[in-house]
Amino acid sequence: KNEVEQSPQNLTAQEGEFITINCSYSVGISALHWLQQHPGGGIVSLFMLSSGKKKHGRLIATINIQEKHSSLHITASHPRDSAVYICAARFGNEKLTFGTGTRLTIIP
Amino acid sequence: SQTIHQWPATLVQPVGSPLSLECTVEGTSNPNLYWYRQAAGRGLQLLFYSVGIGQISSEVPQNLSASRPQDRQFILSSKKLLLSDSGFYLCAWSVRVTNTGELFFGEGSRLTVL
Numbered sequence: 445k446n447e448v449e450q451s452p453q454n455l456t457a458q459e460g461e462f463i464t465i466n467c468s469y470s471v472g473i474s475a476l477h478w479l480q481q482h483p484g485g486g487i488v489s490l491f492m493l494s495s496g497k498k499k500h501g502r503l504i505a506t507i508n509i510q511e512k513h514s515s516l517h518i519t520a521s522h523p524r525d526s527a528v529y530i531c532a533a534r535f536g537n538e539k540l541t542f543g544t545g546t547r548l549t550i551i552p
Numbered sequence: 553s554q555t556i557h558q559w560p561a562t563l564v565q566p567v568g569s570p571l572s573l574e575c576t577v578e579g580t581s582n583p584n585l586y587w588y589r590q591a592a593g594r595g596l597q598l599l600f601y602s603v604g605i606g607q608i609s610s611e612v613p614q615n616l617s618a619s620r621p622q623d624r625q626f627i628l629s630s631k632k633l634l635l636s637d638s639g640f641y642l643c644a645w646s647v648r649v650t651n652t653g654e655l656f657f658g659e660g661s662r663l664t665v666l
Contacts, residue, residue, distance in 0.1 A: 448595075477654070477655065479655075479657075484659070484660075485590075485640055485642075485659065485660040485662065486657065486658070486659040486660055487642060487644075487657035487660070488657070489654050489655055489656060489657070492654045530595070530596070532596070532655075539598050539601070539611065540596075540598070540655070541595075542595035542596040542597075543595055544593065544594060544595045545595070
């Protein structure tokens with residue numbers, strides 16, 4: 445069964461802290477997406493990766509194919525990073541399977 | 553650049569009333585189009601996807617339907633809403649060529665059925 449699990453469900457941190465959000469999936473994938481959902485509901489695609497590591501500004505996404513695990517890191521976190529972060533995996537040519545999201549709150 | 557528009561942003565409808573949510577994409581041709589629903593505390597659920605005009609695939613049985621009358625227009629409809637149809641609906645598009653394409657989402661439509 446194609447499953448995606450995220451942890452933690454909720455994360456509260458102080459401004460400036462290094463943030464890690466984890467995503468595990470059940471079987472081999474062709475691509476993994478990290479999405480950011482703003483408080484208003486709109487969703488922005490942050491990363492799409494199938495191996496290795498990608499970096500964009502203060503955001504870093506890594507994936508370990510052997511361990512079936514991906515992480516999203518935020519360096520020097522800021523209150524504007526507060527959002528729900530969603531991991532989604534594509535298993536083969538099938539539709540995306542979404543995690544339930546991690547609600548991140550950064551306190552000034 | 554490509555943009556995606558979705559409306560209305562918020563909708564409150566009585567049980568049994570019809571529904572029409574509209575989504576249009578600009579700046580690209582032949583996109584894959586998707587309708588997702590996000591219920592409280594749950595992950596995004598794919599409702600419909602379309603690879604071309606008039607081509608609609610339904611992922612889950614429900615009282616909703618979708619149509620694609622033009623290449624960059626995707627409409628989600630219902631003839632009679634149920635309470636369980638309440639939720640946050642998101643339209644998205646991706647480049648058709650590859651299945652690993654990045655998804656681009658609209659701002660969403662929050663539907664409350666009373």
